[in-house]
Amino acid sequence: MASTLDLPTPLVSTEWLAQHLDHPNLRILDATVHLAPPNEAGQDWSQTSGRPDYLTAHIPSAAFADIIDDLSEPDGGWFTRPSPERFAAAAGRLGIGPDTAVVVYAANVFWATRVWWLLLANGFDNVAVLDGGFGKWTAEGRPTRTGEENYPPAQFVGTPRPGLFADLDEVKQVVENVSGACLINSLSPEEHHATETINYARPGRIPGSRNVFVAALLDPTDGTFRPVPELREIFQEVQAQPGRKVTYCGGGIAATGDALALRLIGETDVAVYDGSLREWTSDPSLPVEVG
Template structure:
């Protein structure tokens, strides 16, 4: 089995490997809309229609909303290992596959990348710049649905790649054990009011590294490693485990990918994130 070069592959790399028989390309697009005033209900819409209209040749559609989330777990809750393995197998991901994930908003792709790694599959990369960069460069697309032959997914789950509520509570109570990283914008991090969650605020003690700042605004690619290291300087100065969170465990995977690029080995995503934390009135928040 040939390993992918890094957690990120370029559009040039993918163009050169489109026809490799072991490559599995996944479109993971989802559309998310913020709540209307007076509501805390976000709306979600599958990107399947976009995929049918145009996708990278050969790509299959990875359905995060239904197939790659636990149906009764709430907002994009990580699926059980058995549910994930079944979905990955339907997507054609076997032990010898090389998987490249893309989306319109890159952090849906990083979510699938993280789910695969958390389920013991490492030969996966995110397309740097995603579908927007691919099409901006005039590269080919196809319409309609495509699929790969079903496969037997093989992977040993790594539960340590996700942080559960109890772990985050222990970190907050003790002030140690991990560095908590809020991937949302500075405005969200310092908010005194919100229509996105039941209560405003951030998890106490957390550091803010806005996931949007990790991307080059010109083409949507991740910034070079030296620039990422500067952005994460405060985080990297703190030894030990790094736990990222956001609103619902999606954007947090973008920070997790960047930390992985920077060589951090003990990184986790708090899957429940602020939707879970702010829903429990007994849990503390820092506001402002």
């Protein structure tokens, strides 16, 4: 029987992955999705599977994790987290069992952090995101393969942790000062302070939100997360707020990047508002701050 493989979560380096690439208990997942905003009012964001990119080139042994069709709830909205039963079935098809370790990457790292967060929320801890992703892997001249690869099916085991996601009612309580928590908007400063938008039903942010732009968490030279001291400086205002930290964005994807960074700097009570601005701004009775 192969020895267990304990990951240095929540991030692993390309060097670490290269050294452990052939471990029989390792599951590598490519979670790439391509997203494009609307170019005029009334349109919706377009979403395209990254499977064609995966088939063209992927890290050896990696399987494709289909966020659009398998790791979201059908008819539940935009990339809504799947039910525990649906997630367990999809994870099992990806070969994720009790003795496995999972490393997730994507062309845009925040799809990888989304899968990382989904695994944590479903009670699976031995998972990490590839720091720098596929871009850093290929820039270093490391090997790739073409075509489809799959792991043997497994029985996924995990006890769901619903507290890792915040729902609409919880966010309402935060806004109404019923619940002591800090709301963090992961979108750009321009979107945070917007007075008009075609991206969502209404411009603006959830009242009381702090803004930590998720792209600012990455080193622009290689796409890796910034060192912990730099992340602490970026989140200084957030960490000065007591209590739970609830991240959001447009639809619960980029917000998982802020969630990972918060974990890196030692925050343990962190949640992602899955509905994010798509849900919040679509209800005209809910308040927004603009400008």
